[in-house]
Every structure is written in structure tokens, then in C-alpha cells.
Amino acid sequence: MKSLFFSLACVGLAFAGGCTVHQTEAPPLTGPSEFALSVTMTASPDTLVSGGQQQSSISVQARDASGGPKANQGFQLNAYTVVDNAPVPFGTLSTDRVVTGADGRATAIYTMPNFTNSDAGKPSRDVFVKAVPIGTDYAAANPHNVQLLVVPPPVPASVPGGPTASLVASTTTARVGQLVTFDGSGSLAAPGCSIVAYSWSFGDDLVNDEHGYDASHAFGSAGFHTVIMTVRDDLGRIGVAFKTIVVTG
Numbered sequence: 143m144k145s146l147f148f149s150l151a152c153v154g155l156a157f158a159g160g161c162t163v164h165q166t167e168a169p170p171l172t173g174p175s176e177f178a179l180s181v182t183m184t185a186s187p188d189t190l191v192s193g194g195q196q197q198s199s200i201s202v203q204a205r206d207a208s209g210g211p212k213a214n215q216g217f218q219l220n221a222y223t224v225v226d227n228a229p230v231p232f233g234t235l236s237t238d239r240v241v242t243g244a245d246g247r248a249t250a251i252y253t254m255p256n257f258t259n260s261d262a263g264k265p266s267r268d269v270f271v272k273a274v275p276i277g278t279d280y281a282a283a284n285p286h287n288v289q290l291l292v293v294p295p296p297v298p299a300s301v302p303g304g305p306t307a308s309l310v311a312s313t314t315t316a317r318v319g320q321l322v323t324f325d326g327s328g329s330l331a332a333p334g335c336s337i338v339a340y341s342w343s344f345g346d347d348l349v350n351d352e353h354g355y356d357a358s359h360a361f362g363s364a365g366f367h368t369v370i371m372t373v374r375d376d377l378g379r380i381g382v383a384f385k386t387i388v389v390t391g
Contacts (some may be wrong), residue, residue, distance in 0.1 A: 143365075146157075150310075152284050155207050156341060158284060168197050170370070173224050175385075179204060179205075179206065179212065179275065180205040180206075180209070181202065181203065181204050181205075181273065181284075181286045182202075182203045182286075183200065183202050183203070183271070183273060183286055183287065183288035184200075184201045184203075184288060185199070185200055185201075185252070185271065185288045185289070185290050186198060186199050186201070187200045187357070188288075188289070188290050188291065189290065189293065190254045190292050190293065191292045191293040192254070192257045192261075192293060192294050192295040193295060195286070196253060197251055197252065197253050197254070198251070198252045198290055198351070199249055199250075199252075200219070200235070200250045200251070200252050200271050200288060201247060201248070201249050201252060202217055202240060202242070202247065202248045202249070202273050202286070203242075203246055203247050204217075204242050204246045204247075204248075205246055210246070211242070211244065211245050211246025211247070212242060212340070213243060213245075213246060214244045215241065215246070215248075215275065215276075215277075216239060216240070216241045216242075216275070216276030216277055217240050217241075217242075217273040217274060217275055217276060218238065218239055218250065218271055218273070218274045218276055218319065219237070219238050219239065219240060219250055219272065219361055220235075220238065220271070220272045220273060220274075221233050221235050221252055221269060221270070221271045221272075222269070223267045223268060223269050223270070223292075224268070224270075224273065225364060225365055226227070226260065226339060227314060229270075230293070232267060232269050233252055233253055233254050233269060233292065234248050234252070234253050234255075235250050235251070235252055235253075235271070236250050236251040236252075236253075237250050239276070240273075243297070248367070249305050249358055250271075252271055252290065254269075254292045255292075257294050257295050261294045261295060261345065261368075262294065262295045262296060262298065262343070262368060262370055262384075263294070263295075263296060263297035263345075263368035263370065263386070264294040264345060264366055264367075264368050264373075264386075265283070265366050265386075266293045266294070266296075267291070267292045267294075268289055268290075268291060268379045269289070269290045269291070269292050270277070270287050270288070270289055270290075271287065271290070272285050272286070272287050273285070273286045273287075274286075297368070297382060297384050298369060298370070298372070298380075298382050299382065300380060300381045300382050301379040301380050301381070303332055303379060304332065304375060304377075304379030304380055304381050305329060305330060305331040305332060305335070305337050305373045305374070305375045305379065305380070305381035306329060306330045306381050307326065307329045307371055307372070307373045307381035307382055307383035308326060308328035308329045308330070308383055309321075309324060309326050309329075309369070309371045309383035309385055310324065310325045310326075310328065311324050311325075311369065311385045311387065312324070313387075313388055314385060314386065314388065315387070315388045315389075315390070316387060316388075316389050317364065317388075317389065317390055317391070318361060318362065318364055318389055318390070318391055319360050320360060320361075320389075321358055321359070321360045321363070322358065322359055322360070322361070322387060323356070323357070323358045324356065324357045324358065324359070324369060324371065325355070325356050325386070326340060326355045326356065326357075326371045326383070327355045327356065329355065329373045329381065329383070331375045332375065335356075335375045335376055335377055335379075336375060336376050336378050337373050337374070337375055338352055338374060338375060339353070339373070339374040340352075340353060340371060340373055340374075341352050341353065341371070341372045342357050342359075342369070342370070342371055342372075343369070343372075344359045344361070344367060344369050345366075345367035345368040345369055345370070345372040346361055346362060346363060346367055348361075348362055357371075361387065361389040363389070364389050364390050364391045365389060366386055366387075366389075367386070367387045367388075367389055368384055368385070368386050368387075369384060369385045369386075369387060370382060370383075370384045371383050371384070
């Protein structure tokens with residue numbers, strides 16, 4: 143149906159019979175380029191655990207104004223976590239761009255990061271996969287997200303009957319570059335045994351050469367860093383202690 147527009151200048155005259163009112167077409171609708179585009183995202187599974195399921199299938203479903211599947215709709219993908227209120231890339235995607243098929247659906251595979259022993263005991267991470275429609279006005283495009291939980295490896299367990307590890311940190315909160323000292327001298331071997339080795343992991347990628355019962359470390363990045371001290375006795379049994387250090391920029 144065509145909309146009728148009337149000249150405001152002729153409203154009064156029309157009633158007096160002194161003006162002819164002309165019918166005109168309404169101008170075309172204007173607005174966001176994504177008008178009537180409906181998007182839903184899912185992740186299966188939505189929890190990934192180091193040593194277990196390490197990939198998730200990310201699905202993007204697009205529907206048009208009538209609710210039917212929208213084919214050939216492209217999306218730019220990005221996977222990230224948040225550190226110090228800023229997005230940081232985390233894990234990988236099989237592709238950073240997908241296009242929906244005839245069913246209005248597109249998929250990509252998310253793979254969690256490769257964790258090392260230095261990541262043991264770190265807190266789980268909320269990871270977001272973002273999809274932004276392609277071929278629209280980017281400034282008006284609405285991002286769409288799905289959330290996953292990524293769980294790093296746990297701290298290694300001490301061996302029953304092995305030494306008891308004890309770890310003291312000079313502080314549990316530090317700034318980037320600040321030297322933090324650690325003391326494991328309170329560790330005890332089982333009766334009749336002795337501790338013969340100490341090893342350290344500081345929860346980051348910086349090289350360390352600490353082998354004694356005490357250590358120091360300056361963290362190079364903000365975040366939660368789990369420091370792990372492992373002690374070994376003369377029978378090869380181990381004991382483990384850890385501290386989580388919160389590092390800010």
C-alpha cells in the first residue's frame with residue numbers, strides 16, 4: 143500500500159477548496175544495513191578441558207525478515223578472551239570467514255591453545271567467538287557472540303608417601319616487571335628420606351634457571367600466573383606446592 147503525504151502548506155486551503163491535494167509515494171526505507179537479519183550462534187561443546195575435548199564446533203545461523211534461512215551471508219570471525227578489560231586472541235579458528243549455505247548455516251572449528259606445565263592451575267578462561275556480518279555497512283553491523291569455557295591443566299598431584307612441599311611468596315599481587323621472591327625451605331621429606339631436587343615453573347613463557355629451594359621472578363605480562371614448585375626426594379617421589387600471583391600492568 144502506498145503512503146499518502148500531504149503538503150502542510152495546503153492543509154488549510156484544502157478545507158476551503160482552494161488547493162488540490164496530490165498523492166505521492168513514500169520514500170524508500172533507510173536504516174541499518176542489517177535490517178531484519180536475525181543471527182544465532184552456538185558452540186558444541188561449550189566447555190573445553192586440557193587433556194580432554196579440545197575443539198568446539200561454532201555454528202552461525204542467519205535468518206531473513208520472514209524467518210527463513212538466509213543463504214550466502216558472510217561473517218568475519220574472531221576468537222578472544224579478556225585480560226585487563228581488553229580483548230586478547232586466545233586459541234585458533236579453522237577459518238576467519240564463513241558463508242552460510244542454503245540452510246542459512248555456516249560452521250567453523252575452534253581449537254583451544256596448547257597448554258604447557260607452566261599453565262597448570264591457572265583459572266579457567268571465558269572465550270568469546272565473535273561473528274560480524276560481511277557485505278554490510280561495517281559501522282552499522284552488529285557483532286554476534288557465543289561463549290565457551292576453556293579449562294587449563296590442573297596442578298600435578300603429590301605422590302603419596304613423598305615429600306611435603308611448602309611454598310611462601312613475598313607477595314601474591316605484583317606489577318609487571320616487579321621482582322617476587324619465593325621460599326620453599328619449609329618443604330620436608332618423609333622420615334628416612336631427603337629432598338634432592340627443586341624445580342620451578344612461573345606460569346609464563348619466560349626462561350628460568352632456578353633449581354634451589356628459593357627463587358625469584360619478574361613477570362613480563364599481566365594476568366593470573368600460577369607458580370609451581372616441585373620437590374623430589376632420593377626415592378624419586380615428588381611433592382608439589384603452588385601459589386597464584388595476580389600481576390597487573
